[in-house]
Amino acid sequence: MTIELRNVSRWYGNVVAVNDVTMSIGPGVTGLLGPNGAGKSTIMHMISGFLPPSRGELTVTTSSAPKERPTWRDPDIYRDVALVPERDSVYAFLTGSQFVTSTAKLHQLADPAGAAARAIALLDMADAADRKIATYSKGMRQRIKVAAALVHDPEILILDEPFNGMDPRQRLHMMDLLEKLGSEGRTIVFSSHILEEVERLSGTIQVVVAGRLAASGDFRAIRRLMTSRPHVFTVKSADDRTLAGALIGRPAVTAVDLGQNGLQVRTSDYGAFCRDIAVLARDHGIRLR
Amino acid sequence: MSGLFNPTVAWITFRATMGRRRAFLFAIPAVILIVITVALKISRPPARPWPSHVLGTFGFSVLLPLTALIIGSSVLGAEIDDGSIIHLLATPVRRSSVIITKFLVATGLTIVFAAIPELIAALISGGGYTEPTTSSVIGGPHTFVPGTAVSTSGFAIGLFVGAVVGAVIYNAIFVMVSAATTRAIAVGLLYVLVWETLLANFVSGVRLLSVSHYSLGIANGIAHDASLMAGIAVPTAIIMGAIVTVGALVLAINLLSGFTLKGEPA
Numbered sequence: 377m378t379i380e381l382r383n384v385s386r387w388y389g390n391v392v393a394v395n396d397v398t399m400s401i402g403p404g405v406t407g408l409l410g411p412n413g414a415g416k417s418t419i420m421h422m423i424s425g426f427l428p429p430s431r432g433e434l435t436v437t438t439s440s441a442p443k444e445r446p447t448w449r450d451p452d453i454y455r456d457v458a459l460v461p462e463r464d465s466v467y468a469f470l471t472g473s474q475f476v477t478s479t480a481k482l483h484q485l486a487d488p489a490g491a492a493a494r495a496i497a498l499l500d501m502a503d504a505a506d507r508k509i510a511t512y513s514k515g516m517r518q519r520i521k522v523a524a525a526l527v528h529d530p531e532i533l534i535l536d537e538p539f540n541g542m543d544p545r546q547r548l549h550m551m552d553l554l555e556k557l558g559s560e561g562r563t564i565v566f567s568s569h570i571l572e573e574v575e576r577l578s579g580t581i582q583v584v585v586a587g588r589l590a591a592s593g594d595f596r597a598i599r600r601l602m603t604s605r606p607h608v609f610t611v612k613s614a615d616d617r618t619l620a621g622a623l624i625g626r627p628a629v630t631a632v633d634l635g636q637n638g639l640q641v642r643t644s645d646y647g648a649f650c651r652d653i654a655v656l657a658r659d660h661g662i663r664l665r
Numbered sequence: 666m667s668g669l670f671n672p673t674v675a676w677i678t679f680r681a682t683m684g685r686r687r688a689f690l691f692a693i694p695a696v697i698l699i700v701i702t703v704a705l706k707i708s709r710p711p712a713r714p715w716p717s718h719v720l721g722t723f724g725f726s727v728l729l730p731l732t733a734l735i736i737g738s739s740v741l742g743a744e745i746d747d748g749s750i751i752h753l754l755a756t757p758v759r760r761s762s763v764i765i766t767k768f769l770v771a772t773g774l775t776i777v778f779a780a781i782p783e784l785i786a787a788l789i790s791g792g793g794y795t796e797p798t799t800s801s802v803i804g805g806p807h808t809f810v811p812g813t814a815v816s817t818s819g820f821a822i823g824l825f826v827g828a829v830v831g832a833v834i835y836n837a838i839f840v841m842v843s844a845a846t847t848r849a850i851a852v853g854l855l856y857v858l859v860w861e862t863l864l865a866n867f868v869s870g871v872r873l874l875s876v877s878h879y880s881l882g883i884a885n886g887i888a889h890d891a892s893l894m895a896g897i898a899v900p901t902a903i904i905m906g907a908i909v910t911v912g913a914l915v916l917a918i919n920l921l922s923g924f925t926l927k928g929e930p931a
Contacts, residue, residue: 388927417926424755426926449922451757459755461926465748467677469684475752481673482756524752 377438377456377531377563378402379423384432386418393418395587396432401565405558407578407595408567415587416567417462420536423565424459425450438531455483458525462536462567464517468510472501472520475509476527483528495523500549514541519550526557533557535566539573551577575599606630607646612638612665613657622656638665669765671758678770681749682739690735691774694728695782702786716790717892720824721884724783725877726866729831730857732779733771737839738849740767741921746847751926760922764840764914771836780828787821820888827884830906834876837910841917844924865896872896879906 379401386394394415408416421427422434425447435444438456447453467475476495480488496505499519504512509520518541525533535554539547554577558564568574574581574595581598583591591598613619616639620632623641628648633640643649657664682688698720705715741764744750753763838856843849865875872878875896882902885893897905 421926426751426754426924428925451754451759454755454757459751461748461751463748463751466752467681467749469680470677478673478677479752479756482671482753482758484757521752525755 377561378436379532379563379565380433380435380437380444381419381423382433384419384422384429384434386415386422386427386430392587394422394429394584397584397587397589398432399582399589399592401563401580401582403558403561403563404580405554405564405566405578407574407581408565408584409569409571409574409581410567410584410590411569414569414584416569416584417536418587419584420459420534420565420567423447424457424534425453426459436532440531455528456530457532458528458530458534460518460521460525460533460535460538462540464514464541466509466517466521469508471506471508472496472512472516472523473505475520476505476524479524480527485528491527491529492523495527496520498526498553499523515543515546518542519546522550522553530562532563533565535564537568538566539568539570547573607643607649609641609643609649610638611641611653614663614665615660618660619656619662622660623653626652626656628652669759669762670769671762671766674753674758674763674766675770677753678740678767679774681744682736682770682774685739685743687735687739691732691778694731695778698724698728698782699786699789702789706789706791714892716787716820717890720783720787720790721881721890721893722866724786724824725827725831725880725884726862727857728783729775729779729828729880730835730861730877733775733832733835734839734850734853734857736774736778737771737836738843738853740771740843741840741917742843742847742849745843745924750924754921754924760924761918764844764918764921768836768840768914768917771840772832775832775836776829780825780832783828784821784825787824788817790820791817820890823884823886823888823890823893826887827880827882830883830902831876831880834879834906834910834913837913837917838876841913841920844917844920869896873901873905876906876909878902879909 381397381399384394384397385392397419408419410416418427422429428448433446435446436453436457437444440456445453447457470478473492473496476492477488480491485491496502499522501516501519501523504516509517512520518538522535522538538550542550554564554566566577578595580593581595582589583598611619616634620634620639623629623639624632628643628645629641630644631642641649653664701719705719744753839849839853842852846852860871861875861877864871865878878896879902881893882897882899886899
């Protein structure tokens, strides 16, 4: 149950969307993090067999097909691989139950109705299952899409921006579900441009910036690297001099420059500084502007 | 063919096609044809060849291709346009099965909304009528050949079979076009209006590549009504129709197998 990308590039005419990306994704939850337009969706589409790489090799292995096989132009991969696309396009004229059951039938499952009921229950959608999808909120549509993707119990689940449109409760429920699926040994890959979503959910991340793989590995290690590099903040307050004196005593602060337009503060620890300044301002009764 | 037909794909396709607002458009050409037929039946004497012209020329060059265009481009093109096709394609169902099933659903609906109205209109019209002609032998006298009536049932069956054949070929073409481009309706309309309605009726060579003339040729082969103005003979119509149908479906399967989702460029 692994996904392998070896020197994968994808371009559209003269525009390079993905540039020489090599990564290996195994069981568990992996977050694909990057700003909008970074190339995350292109990578997701290539992994799920809906886009061929312009160059390089992209393969998956599953327990039913342990030999590496390309995903492009091979509908058989969908016995083990499922995609939840970002685009909010479902058969709105069907009920949630009809949609998931028809997906189960397309997968030729022995008991489509039973499999659909299980998947719908897993997504906490049983109450709305008999309503037409046209009446669903964006978050509910997202969940019914995930239910349809899970109906055949895939080993690899690819979700493109799965939390879009979900309210906080739905988001937490979905995160718990993906965590559970990952801990069961499935390979779960999801994309997001929101750091907190990735932080909450995944142990492993692949950071994509401008089509290139910028960082790869354990989330905490990458986060440490991101936060321990020097940062410079400009701070304006009601009493810059007192605040400067208080700040310079903190270990996270390496330099303070008192100028006309406030304080220039250098810090080696982004997180510690953000916590310290709030506490110091409160303790000294200084209002931050 | 049964292995290529997927009942679930057919059910989704039927619901999607008939559930859309434009489904009411399917019946408009058929209603127009029947209204014209009834009006002519009431106002014109029966011993004129108008049924062949109205049901043959108008029916096969306008009603049939337009109905097939609306339906054939809906069964696949609409799902590609709104992106919902992804839920069908992210399953192990063969692309050939998706295309053949959608083609069969489109053909069935076109038969309901075009071929059956042709049959009804033909029965209302009271049959065809071959136009009187004059023949002459070089150096001999001119001979008047009077027009003869074509039986209502033979005329109606001929038109119905011709329209069914047309429904099959047109839908293969329009399903292929909707797999090839997101502007299937525009491309199809251009094809119907310029190629089938204009060129095929005025340029004899084009008839060999005209679906309406394949249909008319087969209709004429059964009805034996010279006024149907079939540009080609039955064997040619069958062979060319089969080649175009199979070719369009193979191309459509190939196009759908290469269906891609576009990601955002960096």
